[in-house]
Structure formats: C-alpha cells, structure tokens
Amino acid sequence: MxxxxxxxxxxxxxxxxxxxxxxxxxxxxxxxxxxxxxxxxxxxxxxxxxxxxxxxxxxxxxxxxxxxxxxxxxxxxxxxxxxxLIWGIHVDAKSNFKTLSDLQNKKAAISRLGSGSHLMSFVNAQNQGWKTDNLQFEIVNTIDGAVEALATGKADYFMWERFMTKPLVDKGVFRKIADCPTPxxxxxxxxxxxxxxxxxxxxxxxxxxxxxxxxxxxxxxxxxxxxxxxxxxxxxxxxxxxxxxxxxxxxxxxxxxxxxxxxxxxxxxxxxxxxxxxxxx
Incomplete structure (x- = not known):
C-alpha cells in the first residue's frame, strides 16, 4: 500500500x-x-x-x-x-463599519501572508479603486483568531468564504457588508x-x-x-x-x-x- x-x-x-x-x-x-x-x-x-x-x-x-x-x-x-470562491467581507457585528467604503485604509485580518485572505484583500482594494500600498494586515491564523482580532480592535475586517463564515453572521458575531468573488x-x-x-x-x-x-x-x-x-x-x-x-x-x-x-x-x-x-x- x-x-x-x-x-x-x-x-x-x-x-x-x-x-x-x-x-x-x-x-x-x-x-x-x-x-x-x-x-x-x-x-x-x-x-x-x-x-x-x-x-x-x-x-x-x-x-x-x-x-x-x-x-x-x-x-x-x-x-x-x-x-x-465567494469571499464575504466581514466586520465585528458591534462595529460602526456599515459599507465597503468605510474599510478604506483599515486593517484586514488575514490567516497568514500568502493566504487567500491576504491576496484577496489586494483584489478587493483594486476593485474599489483603493491604493494597495495602504493595505494593513493582522495575522490571525484561523477564523477563531479573526473573531478575537475584530472583537478587540486589532483588525477591522476579515475576508473568508461566505458560507463557512455565515454561522458567525447568524449568531451576531460578524456582520457581512459585501462579497468579493475570485475572478x-x-x-x-x-x-x-x-x-x-x-x-x-x-x-x-x-x-x-x-x-x-x-x-x-x-x-x-x-x-x-x-x-x-x-x-x-x-x-x-x-x-x-x-x-x-x-x-x-x-x-x-x-x-x-x-x-x-x-x-x-x-x-x-x-x-x-x-x-x-x-x-x-
């Protein structure tokens, strides 16, 4: 074998x-x-x-x-x-962020450098006409790490597969403000x-x-x-x-x-x- x-x-x-x-x-x-x-x-x-x-x-x-x-x-x-892959763009449910434009120049939680959450932050920024040089990142490793980072303000938003993240939206932990499909x-x-x-x-x-x-x-x-x-x-x-x-x-x-x-x-x-x-x- x-x-x-x-x-x-x-x-x-x-x-x-x-x-x-x-x-x-x-x-x-x-x-x-x-x-x-x-x-x-x-x-x-x-x-x-x-x-x-x-x-x-x-x-x-x-x-x-x-x-x-x-x-x-x-x-x-x-x-x-x-x-x-449909990436949901999520914020802490208690945050004041309401629209995608609110996230310009804010910090993204990412699982690690070179990950999809990292690379798709660039794609999203390009889609919105933001300067990619201004992107900031907080490495959180996993979804649980992202929950903590958004709740404590270490990061402002988190991109992850929309359907896997939806239970956190349903529980009122995250709020999804937009989608960003891979091209x-x-x-x-x-x-x-x-x-x-x-x-x-x-x-x-x-x-x-x-x-x-x-x-x-x-x-x-x-x-x-x-x-x-x-x-x-x-x-x-x-x-x-x-x-x-x-x-x-x-x-x-x-x-x-x-x-x-x-x-x-x-x-x-x-x-x-x-x-x-x-x-x-």
Whole structure:
C-alpha cells in the first residue's frame, strides 16, 4: 500500500475527498491516502508542500501560483473547483463599519501572508479603486483568531468564504457588508514535483477517483443534508452554495493561468512571471 499525504481545508468543498476515503476507493487501488485538515488555509498548505509535510494540496489557485513563483517546487495538475470562491467581507457585528467604503485604509485580518485572505484583500482594494500600498494586515491564523482580532480592535475586517463564515453572521458575531468573488476558478490540486516525478501513476489514479465522485457529487441523494450536518450549516445556505459551485475534472488552461498571473503581477504581489508549461503539468 502506497502512503500518500494530502492536505485541504476542513470545508464543504472537500467532502468529495472525505467520501472517497471513507468508501475505501483509494485503498482499493492500493493507495493509503492520508488526509490532513488545514484550517489555516493556503498559506499553511504552501509551507507544508515546501517542507514535504504533504505530497498533495487542495489549494487556492492564486495562492499556489504566487508560492511556486517564490520558489515552491510544485506543479498544478488539475483544477478542482471551477467556480469562483465567494469571499464575504466581514466586520465585528458591534462595529460602526456599515459599507465597503468605510474599510478604506483599515486593517484586514488575514490567516497568514500568502493566504487567500491576504491576496484577496489586494483584489478587493483594486476593485474599489483603493491604493494597495495602504493595505494593513493582522495575522490571525484561523477564523477563531479573526473573531478575537475584530472583537478587540486589532483588525477591522476579515475576508473568508461566505458560507463557512455565515454561522458567525447568524449568531451576531460578524456582520457581512459585501462579497468579493475570485475572478478565476478557486481551488486547484497541487503536487510536489519530487513526489510527482516518482509517483505519476498514483497521482493519475487519485485524480481519476476524485473526478468520478466530483462529477456526480451534486446528484448524491440528500447531499445537501449531509453537507449541512457535517459542516454545521443551514440547509438553505448549503442549497444556495451547491447551486453556485461547480467542480472540475480538467487541467488549468493557459488563458486562466495567464489571467491569474497577470493580475498578481499588476497588484505587485509577484515581481516576476513564469511560463504556463513550468507550473501546470
């Protein structure tokens, strides 16, 4: 049995992986796929790929492209979720911030540098016509850290996936004042190059298994109830999320790659570019 380490956020997007593991689909192909939940998100998973703590990561497109350009020896082997990630822009429910314009020159809570919450703060600032040089950040690691930072005034706003954060909005902890969708597919599958070179056959098998599940995921009986129960979300929120979410079974195309890389470059998040063929395998 080939032991392979994989990491992803403990969120509803990754239920297809959990179902395949629970159903023994990887084991049936002699693969011991060991999943690690990473609530800190993309910045942490990039570090894990660099350190060899994981072989594969289900990771945000913009975050891993940035980190590969910064020296992370990985490749993107496939798009996992084709639809955008809808980032909710949240403030403490008791704060005086009412509109997005109130947050100009205010401090963003981010999980870590290079994370989606960090990079999307730049995208949001560009969308609003704010100077990105003026952005300020407070590193909070997790959603719990963001709750504390906003409550104590260490940070003013927090961007996180809208549906996963909604229970905090429903409880009156956060107030959502706007949405900021990614201008590209949100999740890709990244693999360490050293691992990929030695285990290409196993990686192909893993992709076949997850794609067979993701392509039919929405048709699984009562999948909305399963998701709501596992991730402690309201069924109507899950149903809305399912209607907005599309999984992918295809490779990242050059047009989309160029769009992400060019926007990161325009925002001064990266200071050099690479070729499509270098990063996408």
């Amino acid at each position: 080939k032991k392979i380490k994989i990491a992803g956020v403990p969120e509803h997007f990754n239920l297809p992986w959990q179902l395949c593991i629970e159903n023994g689909e990887f084991e049936s192909k002699n693969i011991d796929l060991q999943w690690t939940d990473v609530p800190e998100g993309t910045g942490k998973m990039s570090q894990m790929l660099r350190n060899g703590e994981t072989d594969i990561a289900i990771i945000l497109s913009e975050g891993i492209i940035k980190d590969i350009l910064a020296g992370n020896d990985c490749s993107i082997v496939q798009v996992y979720v084709e639809s955008p 590209w597919p949100c999740f890709v599958i990244a693999v360490r190059n050293e691992f990929l070179e030695k285990n290409a056959k196993e990686v192909d098998e893993i992709l076949k298994i997850i794609n067979n599940t993701s392509i039919e995921f929405k048709e699984i009986p009562s999948i909305d109830r399963t998701l709501a129960s596992r991730y402690h979300l309201q069924i109507e929120d899950i149903q809305q999320w399912l209607s907005l979410t599309d999984w992918s079974q295809k490779k990242l195309n050059k047009k989309t790659f160029d769009k992400i890389q060019n926007q990161l470059f325009d925002l001064n998040i990266i200071d050099k570019k690479s070729t499509f063929e270098t990063i996408v395998k």
